[in-house]
Amino acid sequence: MNLETDDWHWQEIFESLHNGVVVINRNKDVIVFNKAAATVLNIPQAQVIGAQIEQVISNTRLVQVMETGTKELNQRIEINGMEIVSNRSPIRRGKEIIGAVAIFQDIAELEDLSHKLDTFKAINKSLDDVIESLDDGIVVANAQGIIVRANGAYQQMTGITVKEFVGKHVRDLLKQGYMNKSVTEMVLERRSKVNVMDIRNGKDLLMSGNPVFDENGNISHVVTAVRDVSQLNELKGKLAESEQIRDKYLYELEQLRSRQSFQKIITKDPVMQKKLDMAYYVANVDSNVLILGETGVGKELIAQLIHRASKRAKQPFMKINCGAIPSNLLESEFFGYESGAFTGALKEGKAGLFELAQGGTIFLDEVGELSLDLQVKVLRAIQDKEITRIGGKKPILLDVRIVAATNRQLEDMVRKKEFREDLYYRLNVVPIHIPPLRDRKADILSLVAEFLGRFNLKYGFQKWIHPDVMDVFLEHDWPGNIRELENTIERLVVTQREDCIGINALAETSLRSLKPTTGDITSLEAYLEGEECRVIAEAYRKTGSTRKAAAMLKISQSSMVNKMRKYKIEAKSFKE
Template sequence: MTLFLTILEKVLEINRELNDVIDLSADGLVVSDSDGTLLRMNKAYEQIVGVKAQDFIGKPAAELKKCGVLPEVVTTRVLESGKQENLCLRIRGREVLLTGRPIFDDEGKIFRVVATIRDLNELNMLKEQVQTFKELHDRYLAELAQLRAKEVKVDIVADSAAMRRTMDLALKMAQVESNVLITGESGTGKEVVAKLIHRASQRRDGPFITINCGAIPPALLESELFGYEPGAFTGAKRSGKPGLFETAQGGTIFLDEVAEMPLDLQVKLLRVIQERVCFRLGGHKPVALDVRIIAATNKNLPEMIAGGLFREDLFYRLNVVQIFIPPLRERKEDIPSLVMHFLAKFNKKYHFQKRISPEAMGGLLHYSWPGNVRELENTIERMVVLSAGDTIEPQLLSENGPEFRTPPTGSRLLRDVMEETEKIMLVSAYEKHGSTRTVARALGISQPSVVRKLRKYGYKIRE
């Protein structure tokens, strides 16, 4: 008898613990037998559905529908189908998800049905909170990237997610000594990223030496890179000359347009990378090097390797980490900030106070920019010096080519282009500043207008 009471007490204790666990669930839960009779209902189910367990325990689950509590009963569906069933319903003004699952006995017959109900309103609120936190995270990353760039005195605009990723990778590579290959179209800012890596690295106090491998005749490139000894060739200085690798000691050498380097010189560059020494032209004494190498190209090096124009072993040595800079047409979120940056630069240079009209900004946003940031900079300078008044109007764009005058999709109305331009500028400014008041000051409009327009375009304001 004592053993029986002990076992009974243990069973009751387990049952109490099970009830506590079930009642702690945020999801509503009911358990029915094979006939659909309700056996158990937790507190969350009572709260979500608006019923009392005592009114329904021992009754068929179908009573929930008959009483008008639920439009459909998932337990009934499970008993009919013999498999899991899901229902999305709206009850008491709330969207809910009902899920019913069968439990089978040893003979494969339904023994119990467990039905859960989840309040999707709360889930959607959580999703919105997660999205808000993600937006804040992205904005803080953008601000951090801008602060880091300012700290190392490099002008980089990184409003777009693509450019923020590029900045993050560049700053990460500044902490190590690995060789870096920067790729991207002409004018995207490869040298600017190389300077960022150098100025954020331990070599920041050393020299940053740039050489454009495509701008120097092949016959002179070797002596420029590695230097020469006295009398090495006709016209050589009597004292000889150190090369750019020697000049870059303790710092960084940036090999721009490295794909233009002749094959015979590629072999010598490979040896420099491997052995960390170089030989002056006409010399036999090795010069030990302490230099960080960053290379850049706008060419497809794997294709050049396949065509026998670039050494595969050199490619692998240079391409320890590759940083790709996306073209401007793929990161148009950066255009408004770039325009304002160059506008401020040339206003200061020429002692002007020019502003750009929304229509002109629209033309700039919808141009494809084959010359990328370099072309944009030149365009802004041209418009600053040519504009007659204080406001740069879209008529000036026509002087840069017919592409500026043609809307990108042919039949689009000016109103549509202007709205898209306005949206890009507002969202870009809000992501950058994080405050509608600051955006209003930056764009020269009222704060209520900023709020109204952001809401018009369906953008969630975090203030």
């Protein structure tokens, strides 16, 4: 750079700087005086450029810096009643000093920045005090899963010190037995709030992990709040009561008024798959469908599938349980009534379920339970495609699709004159017979996996089923079909404290008669393994670490780890 000439490229750079810049040449002439300098010093640029520096700034030390060749950094100076902080340096070309430069800033700006920094420190200290004052445990991890903070309440709940915990990756803490599951990794994976139950230091803890997002939408931290749930028993009781009331109304609303969402039907059985293919195929037409099968095989799910795959999917799906509504109320529930139709009738009248299903699908569940006189009226509604409210005279045209289901043998009922033949043939346009679970045992493993995953997620568990129990499931005939299997899995998940659901868990179920006897050598080995699995899991649950559990059982830590791996107790923890 030639200090004797104006280079417009460098001048633009100087003008863009926030700090004031003053440059003099060897003759003490000011050759650079940018806008920031003019603003800070309140001196017009035109008055300064080319002038002697000492004429512009009487108490300047820029000349001394040039003559001595010594830098002066962070120097305070008062100019025109304004205090600034300045960094002054000589300008060299080789060994020759050809000028000097001063870069300065209004000290008020620096003091404001310092004040903000002090304020930030105070806020940070206050936040630290707040976190430490909480009764709930607080753990903070960064986006890489490394623990950066744990308050005193967390340490007291879990029995883990800061030295053992902070600065370590949650996966390493899992391996070392400090925890059974990592909420942090769940949050990082799902990018949403996660609530799980865990056992630490002999306490049942509710752990709520929350992601913290930066301005770019990336997770910067995960904050996990930990609470001893024994303190929440009263609140949980009230919450359970309110949830029961809520679920009751939701159930009624879904059954009578709302559309039912499609649920995936799990099967590997070729016969069952053909039934599903048929259901999908006939969904595109309006032919009546009769779904046959035992209780619990999933007839309602097939009906929902047909509705959701049809052109009527956005219209109502109305389920009518013909066996659940009192016979004296069936007609008014089916077809509705006008004002004053009978004693106790609503003043404004009421629309029936057939009318409410306009444009959608009517699902007549347990149709075999209809009385003969009501069968006549349902037949007329299907044939004429119209209904008349009780007490009314004006017919209401119907645009509904009929899907019926029953677990009874309608053909036998027709022969016995218990079910109208003409209604039977009206409903039986497309029959779909759902095979019982005992005839499609290939689906049992898939269904068990589905139900186990669903209930683990719902209740925050990590239960798994021992192979011996799976063998019993495959041997059982399941008279209650899929509903029985689902209820059995939920019962095992919520009643067994150990993560391993072993053969002993079946003692209080309908499968207990199939429990292996000690007279069979193979079953005895399975029984002993099940007992060992239970003891290992219980010791680990109580202590929370492989080292402490091994000491309790008087075995080496390596043996404890190997046995946990054998029974998959350790593996399930590492996956979190």
